[in-house]
Amino acid sequence: MRPGLGVAAVALATLVFLVLPIVIVVIMSFSSAASLQFPPPGFSLRWYHSFFGDPRWVRALTTSTLLAFASSIIALVLGSAAAYGIVRGRFPGRGLIDSNFMAPLILPTIVIAVALYLFLAKVGLLGTAAGLVASHVVLSVPFVVLVVGVAIRSFDERIEQVAFTLGASRRQTVLRVLLPNILPSLASAWILALIASFDEVIVTLFVAGTYQTVPKRMFNELVLEVNPTITAIATILIGLSVLAIGAIGLITARRGGLLGTMLGR
Amino acid sequence: MRLRAGVAIYVVPLLVLMLVAFDVPIVLMLAQSVLSPHPTVAHWAELADSPIYLRVLGNTFQVATITAVVCGLIGYPLAYWMRGLRPGMQLVVVTLVLLPFWISILVRTYAWIVVLGNNGIVNRSLMGLGFTDRPVAFLYNQLGVTIGTTNVLLPFLVLPLFAAMLKIDERLLQAAATLGAPRRAIFWRVFFPLSLPAFAAGLVLVFILTLGFYVTPAILGGGRVPMIANMLDVLINTLPRWELAAAISTVLLAATLALYAVYRTIAARAA
Numbered sequence: 001m002r003p004g005l006g007v008a009a010v011a012l013a014t015l016v017f018l019v020l021p022i023v024i025v026v027i028m029s030f031s032s033a034a035s036l037q038f039p040p041p042g043f044s045l046r047w048y049h050s051f052f053g054d055p056r057w058v059r060a061l062t063t064s065t066l067l068a069f070a071s072s073i074i075a076l077v078l079g080s081a082a083a084y085g086i087v088r089g090r091f092p093g094r095g096l097i098d099s100n101f102m103a104p105l106i107l108p109t110i111v112i113a114v115a116l117y118l119f120l121a122k123v124g125l126l127g128t129a130a131g132l133v134a135s136h137v138v139l140s141v142p143f144v145v146l147v148v149g150v151a152i153r154s155f156d157e158r159i160e161q162v163a164f165t166l167g168a169s170r171r172q173t174v175l176r177v178l179l180p181n182i183l184p185s186l187a188s189a190w191i192l193a194l195i196a197s198f199d200e201v202i203v204t205l206f207v208a209g210t211y212q213t214v215p216k217r218m219f220n221e222l223v224l225e226v227n228p229t230i231t232a233i234a235t236i237l238i239g240l241s242v243l244a245i246g247a248i249g250l251i252t253a254r255r256g257g258l259l260g261t262m263l264g265r
Numbered sequence: 266m267r268l269r270a271g272v273a274i275y276v277v278p279l280l281v282l283m284l285v286a287f288d289v290p291i292v293l294m295l296a297q298s299v300l301s302p303h304p305t306v307a308h309w310a311e312l313a314d315s316p317i318y319l320r321v322l323g324n325t326f327q328v329a330t331i332t333a334v335v336c337g338l339i340g341y342p343l344a345y346w347m348r349g350l351r352p353g354m355q356l357v358v359v360t361l362v363l364l365p366f367w368i369s370i371l372v373r374t375y376a377w378i379v380v381l382g383n384n385g386i387v388n389r390s391l392m393g394l395g396f397t398d399r400p401v402a403f404l405y406n407q408l409g410v411t412i413g414t415t416n417v418l419l420p421f422l423v424l425p426l427f428a429a430m431l432k433i434d435e436r437l438l439q440a441a442a443t444l445g446a447p448r449r450a451i452f453w454r455v456f457f458p459l460s461l462p463a464f465a466a467g468l469v470l471v472f473i474l475t476l477g478f479y480v481t482p483a484i485l486g487g488g489r490v491p492m493i494a495n496m497l498d499v500l501i502n503t504l505p506r507w508e509l510a511a512a513i514s515t516v517l518l519a520a521t522l523a524l525y526a527v528y529r530t531i532a533a534r535a536a
Contacts, residue, residue, distance in 0.1 A: 003342075003349045004448075011346030014339040015358065018365055018419060021376030024386065028379055035384055078279040085275030097276060100283055108477020108521055110494035111294075111514045112287070117501055118297060118511065119290030134286040141279065170271070199369040202479050202494075206501065218371050222484050226378055234372040241367045 022238060029231035047232035057217065057233070064198055064213040071136035072193035078137070079144030079193075080186060084174065086145070087152040088160075098145070105142040112139070113206040120207055127209015135203050140193035147192060151185030152178070184251045191244050199237070291518075298512035308508040318496070318513065325492040328407065328482075329475035332414045333468045336422045339415075341464060344426040359427070366420045374481045377413050378404060405487030413481040418474055422467035429463030429535055462535035469528040473521055493517050 003011075029047055031040030051057050079101075086098050104112060116135050117126065125131035155178065163177045164170070179186070201215035208216060214233060221227055298308050312318050347358050365373055381387055381403035388400040403409050433456065441451045479494035486492075493513060500510035 003346050007342045007346050010339060010342040014343040014419070015361060017339070017416065019361055021373060021380050021416065022365060022368060024379055025372065025376045037384055037389075039386075078282060081275040082279035085272050085277075089272035089276065091273040097280060100288065101279065104287065106521070106525055107291075108494070108517055110477050110479045110497055111518050111521075112291075114497055114501060114510055114514045115290040115294040116286075118294050118507060122293070134282070137282065138287045141283075145279075195367070199371070201369075201371055205498075215369060215371050218375070219480065219484075222371070222375055222378075226382070230375055231379070234369075234375055237369050237372050241369070242364075245363070245367055 025231055025234045026238060028228070029235040031228065031231070034228060047229050050229045051232045051236075054229070056212070057214075057229075060212040060214045060217045063211055064215070067132060067136060067211075067213060068194050068198040071133050071197045072140060072190055074133070075137045075141040075144050075193045075197075076186065076190045079141045079189070080148045082141075083145045083148040083152055084178070087149055088157065098149075101145045102142050104139050109139070109202045113203045116203060117206040126207060127211070129211070132204070132208055132211060135207050136197045136200060139200055139203060140196035143192040143196055144189040147185055147189040148182065151182040155181055187251050188248045191248055195241065195244055198240070294511050295515055295518075298508055298515055301508050301511075308512045312509060312512050312516075318509075321491045321493060321496045322516070324490070325476060328410060328414065328490070328492060329472045331407075331411050332418060332475045333472040335411065335415045336419050336471045337464065337468050340419055340422040340426065340467070341460075344423050344430055347423075347427050348430045359424070362420050362423055365416070366424075370417055370480050371484075373417055374413050374484050377409065377416070377485060381409065381412070404485055405489055407486075407490050409485040409487075410482045410490045410492075413485040414475055414478055417481060418471045421474060422471050425470075425532075425535075426460065426463050426467050430460055433459045462531055466528055466532040466535050469524055469531060473524045473528065476517060476521060476524075 028040060030043045030045065031037070032042035032044035032046065033040055082101060086094055086101075116131075116138075120126040120128075120131045120135075159181075160173050160177055163173045168177070199215060200213075201219050204211075204213050204216050205219060214237075218230060218233060221230060299305065301308075343362075347355055347362075350358060379385055383400035385403075387403065391397050391401060392399075403412065437455055437459070438451055441455045446454070477494055478492060479498070482490050482492045483495055483498075486495075488495075493516075497510050497513060497517075500506045500513070
């Protein structure tokens, strides 16, 4: 059964509604005008110059990058180990522990932000790098547990058993048999965690103290005024996201793809 | 089996981190609304007695309802249309729907200021075509918040719905057609009921996610559309009234978990 013309019209309009804002931001970032006039009167790179020429933005970019790398690597290591324990283990409470690891995805981020703020203030870690990194790990680790968990589940356990029977230690079994086979999923999980941390704004606003990240600065500027420099940053962030999707697409292309996994096909 | 013995150890490092940096903070926050500075229900009484808090709660539920309905009205036709496309086109459209999914909420919210602002493309077109003399106020009101929230949350409804529609057996529709059912009847009496569980699950999911929204109302509402999350920000960072913030967070947490249970039940039926 094929949908009629009316449905197609609504569908196309909805698709435009989804994608149009992104396209327009990218175009506006190359505008030569200080107002948000569309179409732009001329093209220039002035907003990119104004971004990279402003030490506060560059510092925020450095902080965001360091924070994203630190927290995503911790999330990848801890989350992958946990995924292995949950998928291969047969101990009581596994389901509960798994739900616990997934909870940060389901609870409203603002509730987590309030809870972490109150807690970090109580233990004196509010506004510290340690508190910030720990918060970002909590928020990005569900993606790792989810993606790596799926990969381990679909890897035939008997291959691990063979290695084990042939005298490999568990360490060797995990590091030299399992890990090389799920490398694409590990890479995807790491990229997801990296993006989750790099884009995080709400918890960062609450617990970062004097640390400035790119999203935090963007948010604070946007609440006050509309500054075209933001279009340049937004375009850079869009570019990074597209690169990340492309990378994940390439990495997982051979295995049915992340799209396939997400759509359950 | 020896390979499986002792695997539990691998869970421990993350479990310890989650206990310290997630579970304990959440429990302490819940406790703070009734135990600070000593066991009391005063904070909850204040919450129940203050019309302003109840109004913000009501406002949040209203925005969440409107957003879910709008997402349903435009998301269902999109998913239905995607189902009828050739597989190659399907991949392109799925990628387009997924694209905003990956881009920072901040960027997508900001984009609407560019598009819908007084000097934005929509207002310029409307004025250029002579529909209006003055710019239409799309932003800094409930309309702006609804547009922004719908844009951010639409993929959460469309993608699972599309996946569920793909699983509907084409032969059921053919059977209805062979038996003489007109197109309209085939859709409303065969196709739509089959897609309903996934559709309902998507609507509940959008509703839940809107409840906790912070960034979009803060930017596109211009402080004029207070939602729960923005009120929490004020209670923590401006006033500060931590115990009240803890009580309101508890309400939001309970509402989310209850709705999530509903979502899981419906989604399980859809699968």
